[in-house]
Amino acid sequence: MNRIVKKKVLAPAVKLIEVENHLIAKKAQPGQFVILRVHEKGERIPLTISDYDREKGTVTIIFQEVGKTTTLLGRLEEGDRILDLVGPLGKPTHLEGLQRVVVVGGGLGTALVFSQVKELHRRGTKVDCIIGARNKDLIILEEEIKPYCANLYIATDDGSKGHKGFVTDVLKRLLDEGNRYDRAIAVGPLIMMKVVSNLTRQYGLPTVVSMNPIMVDGTGMCGCCRLTVGGQTKFACVDGPEFDGHLVDFDEVIKRTAMYREEEKTAMELLQRSLKEGV
Ligand SMILES: Cc1cc2nc3c(=O)[nH]c(=O)nc-3n(C[C@H](O)[C@H](O)[C@H](O)COP(=O)(O)OP(=O)(O)OC[C@H]3O[C@@H](n4cnc5c(N)ncnc54)[C@H](O)[C@@H]3O)c2cc1C
Ligand code: FES
Numbered sequence: 001m002n003r004i005v006k007k008k009v010l011a012p013a014v015k016l017i018e019v020e021n022h023l024i025a026k027k028a029q030p031g032q033f034v035i036l037r038v039h040e041k042g043e044r045i046p047l048t049i050s051d052y053d054r055e056k057g058t059v060t061i062i063f064q065e066v067g068k069t070t071t072l073l074g075r076l077e078e079g080d081r082i083l084d085l086v087g088p089l090g091k092p093t094h095l096e097g098l099q100r101v102v103v104v105g106g107g108l109g110t111a112l113v114f115s116q117v118k119e120l121h122r123r124g125t126k127v128d129c130i131i132g133a134r135n136k137d138l139i140i141l142e143e144e145i146k147p148y149c150a151n152l153y154i155a156t157d158d159g160s161k162g163h164k165g166f167v168t169d170v171l172k173r174l175l176d177e178g179n180r181y182d183r184a185i186a187v188g189p190l191i192m193m194k195v196v197s198n199l200t201r202q203y204g205l206p207t208v209v210s211m212n213p214i215m216v217d218g219t220g221m222c223g224c225c226r227l228t229v230g231g232q233t234k235f236a237c238v239d240g241p242e243f244d245g246h247l248v249d250f251d252e253v254i255k256r257t258a259m260y261r262e263e264e265k266t267a268m269e270l271l272q273r274s275l276k277e278g279v
Pocket of ligand 2: 214215216217218219220221222223224225226235236237238
């Protein structure tokens with residue numbers, strides 16, 4: 001259980017691992033996530049299930065090394081085991097009855113929407129995908145996602161590939177050109193999801209976003225992942241992680257996500273020191 005059967009570097013600091021876990025692979029659906037712990041004193045972190053293979057009994061996780069736990073995870077190699085892996089958690093994405101959908105993935109968000117795009121395609125939905133990153137080296141899964149998209153648009157902040165600018169510029173152009181969608185699905189940095197939601201509100205386009213507040217237990221008990229949606233308190237781990245982007249209080253989540261920045265910085269500095277000293 002939890003053995004890493006495949007590892008691939010997708011971009012600087014972005015890694016893909018395929019992990020053996022028959023129970024999770026059997027039940028996983030697009031939009032769900034796992035919570036894992038790398039070692040017994042480790043923090044529990046949530047990561048989205050990017051793909052699953054029920055026959056092989058594996059789930060694929062794609063993550064960016066941003067702090068202590070993701071850095072430690074990135075040091076595991078094929079054959080190593082992850083100490084605990086809990087899931088699938090969260091509600092699956094509702095993908096029923098959609099004719100045409102626009103999916104927006106910002107940075108690592110492309111990995112997080114991969115399973116939805118694949119499933120929409122399997123159901124016969126026409127999917128236009130917009131994927132973006134700071135530069136061309138940070139664009140991930142372009143070749144993998146392409147076969148499932150009716151149209152694939154790329155945006156980079158520096159213009160090194162595709163449109164020079166943000167994914168939201170491309171989305172605005174598509175909407176202004178008269179493209180009509182049943183739904184937008186946006187996954188990426190909080191600020192990107194906020195801008196997408198503000199834009200689609202003006203066009204009356206229903207929008208689903210995947211919220212990533214700090215999580216601890218993933219069961220709705222600790223209250224850590226709470227956020228306000230349509231004036232009501234929701235827990236991202238059990239009520240989400242997907243919500244109506246037009247109703248989410250993004251400013252509150254952005255503030256809460258930055259709450260432990262000092263502690264996270266200290267943990268990372270200590271880790272870097274111990275890795276350098278080989279402890
Ligand atoms: C439901 C869910 C699914 C997620 N799926 C993925 C995924 O598939 N791939 C992936 O790389 N990341 C994903 N994340 C974010 C991931 O959980 C965090 O990057 C991770 O917990 C950071 O742990 P760390 O110890 O390495 O870094 P920390 O030291 O905890 O944090 C380092 C930096 O990352 C930021 N950060 C911490 N937690 C989060 C968070 N939850 N969301 C956004 N920024 C955060 C901090 O503000 C800080 O700037 C997901 C989060 C949630 C809630
Ligand atoms: S992570 Fe504890 S309530 Fe959601």
